[in-house]
Amino acid sequence: MKKDLLKGNVAFAEAAIRAGCEAYFGYPITPQTEALEHMASRMPELGRAFVQAESEVAAINMVYGAASAGARVMTSSSSPGVSLMMEGISYIVGSEVPAVIVNIMRGGPGLGNIAPSQGDYTQMVHGGGHGDYRLVVLAPSTVQELIGLTYEAFDIAERYRTVVAIIADGSLGQMMEPAVLPPMRPVRKRTDRADWALTGSIGREKRIITSIYLEPLDEEAFNQKLLDKQAVIEENEIRFAEEFIDDAEILLIGFGTAGRVCQTAVTEAREQGIKVGLLRPISLYPFPERRIRELAEKVKKILVVEMNAGQMLYDVRLAVEGKRPITFYGRMGGVIPLPDEILEQISSLNKNSGK
Amino acid sequence: MAKGRITVDEDLCKGCGLCTEVCPQGILVIAHDRFTTKGYHPAVLDDPGGKCTGCAICAQMCPDAAITVYRMVKPEKVSV
Amino acid sequence: MEKTEMVETLVYSRPKSLTEGGTHYCPGCLHGVAHRLVAEVIDEMGIREETIGVAPVGCSVFCYYYFDMDFAEAAHGRAPAMATGIKRVNPDRIVFTYQGDGDLASIGSAEILHAAGRGENITVIFINNAIYGMTGGQMAPTTLPGQVTTSSPRGRDVELTGMPLKMSEVLATVDGAAYIVRRSLHNPANIRKAKKAIRTAFEVQKQGLGFAMVELLSSCPTNWKMTPSDALTWLEEQMIPVYPLGDFKVAPAVEKITKGR
Numbered sequence: 001m002k003k004d005l006l007k008g009n010v011a012f013a014e015a016a017i018r019a020g021c022e023a024y025f026g027y028p029i030t031p032q033t034e035a036l037e038h039m040a041s042r043m044p045e046l047g048r049a050f051v052q053a054e055s056e057v058a059a060i061n062m063v064y065g066a067a068s069a070g071a072r073v074m075t076s077s078s079s080p081g082v083s084l085m086m087e088g089i090s091y092i093v094g095s096e097v098p099a100v101i102v103n104i105m106r107g108g109p110g111l112g113n114i115a116p117s118q119g120d121y122t123q124m125v126h127g128g129g130h131g132d133y134r135l136v137v138l139a140p141s142t143v144q145e146l147i148g149l150t151y152e153a154f155d156i157a158e159r160y161r162t163v164v165a166i167i168a169d170g171s172l173g174q175m176m177e178p179a180v181l182p183p184m185r186p187v188r189k190r191t192d193r194a195d196w197a198l199t200g201s202i203g204r205e206k207r208i209i210t211s212i213y214l215e216p217l218d219e220e221a222f223n224q225k226l227l228d229k230q231a232v233i234e235e236n237e238i239r240f241a242e243e244f245i246d247d248a249e250i251l252l253i254g255f256g257t258a259g260r261v262c263q264t265a266v267t268e269a270r271e272q273g274i275k276v277g278l279l280r281p282i283s284l285y286p287f288p289e290r291r292i293r294e295l296a297e298k299v300k301k302i303l304v305v306e307m308n309a310g311q312m313l314y315d316v317r318l319a320v321e322g323k324r325p326i327t328f329y330g331r332m333g334g335v336i337p338l339p340d341e342i343l344e345q346i347s348s349l350n351k352n353s354g355k
Numbered sequence: 356m357a358k359g360r361i362t363v364d365e366d367l368c369k370g371c372g373l374c375t376e377v378c379p380q381g382i383l384v385i386a387h388d389r390f391t392t393k394g395y396h397p398a399v400l401d402d403p404g405g406k407c408t409g410c411a412i413c414a415q416m417c418p419d420a421a422i423t424v425y426r427m428v429k430p431e432k433v434s435v
Numbered sequence: 436m437e438k439t440e441m442v443e444t445l446v447y448s449r450p451k452s453l454t455e456g457g458t459h460y461c462p463g464c465l466h467g468v469a470h471r472l473v474a475e476v477i478d479e480m481g482i483r484e485e486t487i488g489v490a491p492v493g494c495s496v497f498c499y500y501y502f503d504m505d506f507a508e509a510a511h512g513r514a515p516a517m518a519t520g521i522k523r524v525n526p527d528r529i530v531f532t533y534q535g536d537g538d539l540a541s542i543g544s545a546e547i548l549h550a551a552g553r554g555e556n557i558t559v560i561f562i563n564n565a566i567y568g569m570t571g572g573q574m575a576p577t578t579l580p581g582q583v584t585t586s587s588p589r590g591r592d593v594e595l596t597g598m599p600l601k602m603s604e605v606l607a608t609v610d611g612a613a614y615i616v617r618r619s620l621h622n623p624a625n626i627r628k629a630k631k632a633i634r635t636a637f638e639v640q641k642q643g644l645g646f647a648m649v650e651l652l653s654s655c656p657t658n659w660k661m662t663p664s665d666a667l668t669w670l671e672e673q674m675i676p677v678y679p680l681g682d683f684k685v686a687p688a689v690e691k692i693t694k695g696r
Contacts, residue, residue: 023520025519025520049523049524051519051523053549054545054548054549054552055545057516057545057546058513058516058519058545061509061513061517061546062517062523063520064513064516064517064520065489065517065518065521066521066523066524067520068507068517068520068521069520069524069525071524073520073524190525198487198507199487199505199528200505200525201483201484201505202485206504206506207505207506208499208505208507208508209506209507210490210508212496360443366457367449367457369457369462369463371462372662373463373663373664376664376667377623409446411446411447414447415623415626415627416622416623417467417468417471418462418464418465418466418467418468418471419457419458419467420450420453420470420471421449423445423448423449424445425443425445425446426443426444427441427442427443427444428441428442428444429442430440430442
């Protein structure tokens with residue numbers, strides 16, 4: 001199959017277009033701006049909606065509007081811009097309309113830098129906006145995976161009437177890799193939009209899209225509805241990849257680029273005869289906690305590798321329930337850990353194994 | 356006989372009194388002797404002298420769209 | 436001698452574009468008048484089923500219960516952005532926002548500026564009552580100098596808090612704005628003029644002529660601590676000198692609509 005050499009940011013933008021994305025609203029922020037620029041060029045030529053909004057606050061609310069109208073819509077940003085979107089994300093989930101958000105993460109907190117980071121795990125996975133809600137969060141590690149997950153994200157968002165967030169670090173947004181783009185899906189006709197969508201009440205009763213439930217018992221019932229939805233998501237949308245798992249005594253857990261670096265380290269460690277394996281979560285919510293709990297019974301030690309101060313680490317700890325010792329290796333501030341550093345961690349864990 | 360007539364929907368009227376202020380004939384009053392189901396004193400038409408012209412100024416002022424206005428016209432005339 | 440039979444005809448009834456139940460607004464609150472005028476215009480233009488409204492946060496947060504058409508609830512101040520999203524994927528529908536002075540002139544000041552800047556083809560109804568009603572009467576950017584509110588208990592001190600923001604004047608400087616006017620709802624004559632302006636603002640959208648806003652000076656009897664009637668007097672005597680009524684921007688293409696109104 002013919003592959004194109006694609007930059008991550010361009011790839012996910014084009015994948016969204018192929019998925020039938022009808023509207024994109026965004027704002028420039030490094031390291032994801034190429035996505036906005038690709039959309040600025042492609043969307044008008046395809047007759048679809050594009051606005052460079054005045055801020056990420058405005059962008060996410062434009063997304064909220066288009067989503068309420070039943071259109072396939074997305075935005076993309078990076079850490080500080082995503083912080084600005086948190087209000088809007090809470091409203092979108094609270095109104096049960098579907099949308100796709102891509103966060104190309106950078107060093108923080110605050111303005112930080114534009115280097116790659118995984119520092120927004122907690123914000124994205126445990127909900128940075130107010131209220132009880134979870135987003136479906138997917139973490140690719142290659143440009144091809146970024147394409148595939150973005151393409152699928154719109155279907156997942158509509159299936160559950162929720163927000164799907166694709167999170168990647170700046171290096172994945174910037175790197176160029178050979179990848180295959182999916183076929184072009186046509187944009188949905190307005191008459192085929194969902195039966196809750198605001199399209200003008202021609203020949204029907206009016207519809208309201210709101211997140212207000214003034215009566216506490218009504219709000220509680222709505223929150224329960226979200227929990228029920230989450231239970232279905234947790235049953236059906238778990239994604240992860242495994243390598244060298246069968247006889248692994250040391251288990252590495254890492255997502256995104258950190259997971260990809262772990263892949264190299266694990267391969268090298270196996271060549272040295274160390275019994276190490278890798279679990280790479282692809283869905284961060286729903287988190288593959290059941291699988292981690294299973295593996296915790298079989299392995300001796302766990303090493304969590306992240307490009308942050310230790311965020312997924314907490315979800316791993318919850319899943320492991322204290323059964324096995326967990327070591328954490330993290331680089332922060334936009335530093336990418338190299339395979340040699342991970343290999344050193346693996347070797348050190350292996351040495352102290354007391355076999 | 357009065358040229359005009361108005362009715363006040365007492366499920367909607369909040370007794371704000373603004374219609375009574377703007378009526379050019381001064382024939383709208385607040386009925387202080389009774390309450391609507393929502394607990395307001397409603398506005399009512401008090402027009403024994405048949406002075407209502409159906410000008411609809413009361414309806415233009417009403418914040419609750421509670422007023423309906425009628426006017427006697429020759430059949431071929433169109434209402435405003 | 437012929438005697439012409441007089442027939443009783445209906446001169447005015449509640450607009451169809453309002454739903455049947457009552458509103459929660461305070462007695463004498465001019466939100467009700469504004470709602471009624473928008474509903475009358477939508478009825479007269481026959482566009483109820485093609486119209487999608489965006490509700491603000493403020494006393495009128497529940498206006499989506501009061502209008503009989505598709506409606507979305509926006510986050511505070513974000514209605515123009517939400518309306519942009521809705522309009523861009525429904526370009527043939529009529530999309531309007533209904534916003535108060537906190538929503539539009541404070542937290543939403545960026546969103547309204549840029550919707551006008553983009554010449555977004557939406558209609559904005561802006562209710563200016565110089566106070567924050569829903570949250571219990573705090574100072575707004577539109578509060579008058581010396582006006583007592585719960586967050587300016589000794590009266591608005593312009594040294595510390597600045598002067599009132601005149602949003603119609605500000606937005607009229609934006610090239611993307613096609614129709615920016617200020618009217619008042621304090622008496623029937625002004626209410627009639629306001630209705631004409633609202634009609635024009637919706638016609639501007641229908642004819643694809645750009646961004647239209649009608650600022651409506653309104654009262655808040657409860658938080659101004661006045662009777663509904665005294666509130667109208669205060670509006671006329673105190674607000675109009677600060678917020679003059681008039682047309683601040685009428686694009687040439689829009690003038691054709693306004694002639695004869």
